[in-house]
Amino acid sequence: MEKFVINGGKILSGKVKISGAKNSALKLIAASILADSKTTLKNVPKIEDVNIMIEVLRTLGARVNVDTENKSVEINPESIDSYEAPYELVRKMRASILVAGPLLSKFGKVKVAVPGGCNIGSRQIDLHLKGFEDMGVEYSIEHGYINCQVESNKTGVRLSGTMVNMDFPSRGATENIMMAACLARGQTVINNAAREPEIIDLACFLNSMGADIQGSGTDCIVINGVKSLKGTEYEVMPDSIEAGTFIVAAGLCGNKVEVENAKWKNLQVFYSKLKEIGVNISIIDENNIRVDEPQSTYNPTNISTLPYPGFPTDLQPIITVLLSTIPGVSIVTENVFENRFMYVDELNRMGANIKIDGHHAVIKGVEKLSGAPVRSFDLRAGAAIVLAGLVAEGSTEVSDIYHIKRGYEDFEEKLKSLGADIKKVS
Ligand code: EPU
Numbered sequence: 001m002e003k004f005v006i007n008g009g010k011i012l013s014g015k016v017k018i019s020g021a022k023n024s025a026l027k028l029i030a031a032s033i034l035a036d037s038k039t040t041l042k043n044v045p046k047i048e049d050v051n052i053m054i055e056v057l058r059t060l061g062a063r064v065n066v067d068t069e070n071k072s073v074e075i076n077p078e079s080i081d082s083y084e085a086p087y088e089l090v091r092k093m094r095a096s097i098l099v100a101g102p103l104l105s106k107f108g109k110v111k112v113a114v115p116g117g118c119n120i121g122s123r124q125i126d127l128h129l130k131g132f133e134d135m136g137v138e139y140s141i142e143h144g145y146i147n148c149q150v151e152s153n154k155t156g157v158r159l160s161g162t163m164v165n166m167d168f169p170s171r172g173a174t175e176n177i178m179m180a181a182c183l184a185r186g187q188t189v190i191n192n193a194a195r196e197p198e199i200i201d202l203a204c205f206l207n208s209m210g211a212d213i214q215g216s217g218t219d220c221i222v223i224n225g226v227k228s229l230k231g232t233e234y235e236v237m238p239d240s241i242e243a244g245t246f247i248v249a250a251g252l253c254g255n256k257v258e259v260e261n262a263k264w265k266n267l268q269v270f271y272s273k274l275k276e277i278g279v280n281i282s283i284i285d286e287n288n289i290r291v292d293e294p295q296s297t298y299n300p301t302n303i304s305t306l307p308y309p310g311f312p313t314d315l316q317p318i319i320t321v322l323l324s325t326i327p328g329v330s331i332v333t334e335n336v337f338e339n340r341f342m343y344v345d346e347l348n349r350m351g352a353n354i355k356i357d358g359h360h361a362v363i364k365g366v367e368k369l370s371g372a373p374v375r376s377f378d379l380r381a382g383a384a385i386v387l388a389g390l391v392a393e394g395s396t397e398v399s400d401i402y403h404i405k406r407g408y409e410d411f412e413e414k415l416k417s418l419g420a421d422i423k424k425v426s
Contacts, residue, residue, distance in 0.1 A: 004398040004412060006389035007421040008371055012254035014360035014418045018243045019045040019234035019409040020071065020263035022346060024198040026095045027175050028205050029053045032075040033062065033102035034182055035209050037231035041073045044236055048406040052093040056085055060099065076231075080107075087113035087144060093406075094118060097125060098172065100148065101179035104137060108150035108157025117181040119378040121337035127166055127173035135159040135177075135184060161186030161225050169194040169219065169307045175202055182211045184249060190221040196308040201237045208232040240266045241314045242408060243289075245383050248318045249281035249415070250291035251298075252325065252391045257418060262289040269311050271318070273411040275303050277326065300328035300365060305336050317343050317384035324352040325391060326365040334359045343381035346374040350388050350396065371396040386411070390420055 020043035030053065032039040044050060054064050054073065063076040070362035083103050090096040090113040103110040103115040115125065129139060132148060136159050139148040150157050161184045164177055179202075181188035193199070195217055203216030209232045213223040240362060243262040250257035251274060264271055264283060274281055278299050280292040295407070300323060305313040323330040324347060334340045341361055344354045350371050353364040371394035376382025382404040389396030401424070404411055415422050 001399065002401055003425050004386060004401050005335060005423055005425055006390040006396045006409060008390055008394060008396060010419050010421050012418040012420060013256045015258040015260060016246050016414050016418055017052060018238045018259060021198060021239035022047055022049055022407045024201040025050055025236045025397055026053045027098055027202045027240050028234065029057060030098040030102055031179050031206055033077045033080065033099060034106055034229045035231040036075060038076045039231040040233045042235040044071050044073045045409040047409050049093050054091050056096045056099055059086060076141040083107055083110050085112040085199055090115050094123060094213065098176055099293055101176035104132060104148055104150065105159060105180045105183040110148045112146050114144055114146055119342060120340045127170045128176045130176035131164045131173055132180060134162050134164050135180060137228060161185035161188040163189045166192040171196055174199055178221060178223060181225060182206055182229060184225040186225055188223045193219050193221045194307060195219060197237065205234045208234055238263050244270055244315045244317050247291055248322050249287060249387050249390060252322055252387055254291050255293040257291045259289045262286055263287055264289050268316055269309060273301060273303060273311065300326050300330040300332045304333040313337055313340060314380050316340060317381045318387060320361060321384045321388045323363045324365060325369065328365055330363040332361040342377045343384060346385055347388055349374055368393055370394055373397040376400045376403045379403050
């Protein structure tokens with residue numbers, strides 16, 4: 001078992017470059033199933049979740065070549081001859097279920113393990129299934145698997161375009177239904193769709209394969225089904241959540257930290273909150289941001305997570321660490337996942353004063369955090385605990401760091417390059 005050992009109190013400075021977005025790369029890899037020929041993806045982050053998605057595609061029979069040095073991945077879906085996403089992979093990464101939409105669209109069938117809950121919530125997939133059902137899919141759940149089949153009708157195995165009204169703008173369901181609709185017969189309209197920049201990235205990628213998708217980035221996406229899609233070459237967008245993580249790290253203990261590829265326009269509510277707190281952010285240009293030493297003491301604030309363009313739930317644990325060090329009372333409300341405060345007890349072990357009341361965290365800022373042995377509960381909570389270690393007095397040992405490796409490329413190396421005293425030990 002590997003751990004991070006962090007000696008807190010170092011000032012971070014220098015430049016850090018943000019990698020490709022996990023939550024885009026995973027979907028683009030799944031979407032490449034839809035093509036009839038080879039796709040090349042560039043700027044693919046070297047993270048565990050990407051490895052798992054590649055394993056899922058290989059299990060389906062796709063040929064995948066990874067060029068680690070150049071961060072590119074070549075996917076040839078022509079050899080796909082299996083339609084099953086097995087439990088061993090889905091339980092490792094629930095985003096594996098995103099192969100369902102492309103497989104249904106192209107082959108009319110898929111068998112996918114029911115993902116179950118995880119450390120941040122129960123995470124239903126009812127909206128994915130309802131969307132598929134609206135498009136003519138029959139499904140049954142047996143022995144922990146969902147078997148989906150396109151109802152046989154005179155259109156053969158193709159799904160039928162339709163109006164899908166979503167109860168909640170689920171990102172995964174929007175993506176799965178959008179991919180399913182690409183090769184469907186006729187027009188699909190997704191109402192109350194998720195609006196994240198990663199949804200736009202997926203739509204642009206699919207359009208570059210020959211799909212006809214309009215309205216991505218709004219709450220109404222219109223997909224006109226086409227007969228076939230061809231392979232393409234595409235560069236994954238930068239990871240806004242990684243950018244947000246480094247900006248908060250710089251706000252906690254940095255001076256003259258430049259975050260390259262931050263694409264700040266993708267996270268405007270987050271940046272407004274940081275400004276309200278008093279983090280000294282300057283926008284260099286569209287892609288780059290600099291954080292300098294604060295000009296006065298930081299202010300407490302209240303934050304509520306919401307689907308995009310609201311404050312992102314993925315940055316909730318990260319900003320909570322910052323708020324835990326600011327004098328006064330801040331309240332953070334988590335509206336997207338029901339169980340995303342598990343890390344708070346670990347933070348309290350480091351001296352924070354946070355009380356959970358339902359889906360609210362009441363944070364009384366403390367003067368200092370102190371190093372302690374702590375666990376990483378999930379990806380973002382793990383990164384948050386590392387940030388707490390950077391600002392804490394003394395040494396912090398973070399265990400279960402495999403969670404962090406799932407989504408942050410070279411996290412420890414990037415922090416080290418900014419001057420953090422962090423090392424990995426077995
Ligand atoms: N939900 C349902 N039914 C559904 C789908 C979702 O009730 O059919 C609920 C979920 O239980 C959850 C909420 O809706 O409470 C949001 O779920 P959504 O489908 O929007 O999230 P997701 O697609 O499962 C993605 C990211 C998450 C990120 C959320 C919210 C990927 C691979 N994951 O999950 O990222 O937190 O959107 O923005 O894209 C992370 O990167 O650390 C991470 C957890």
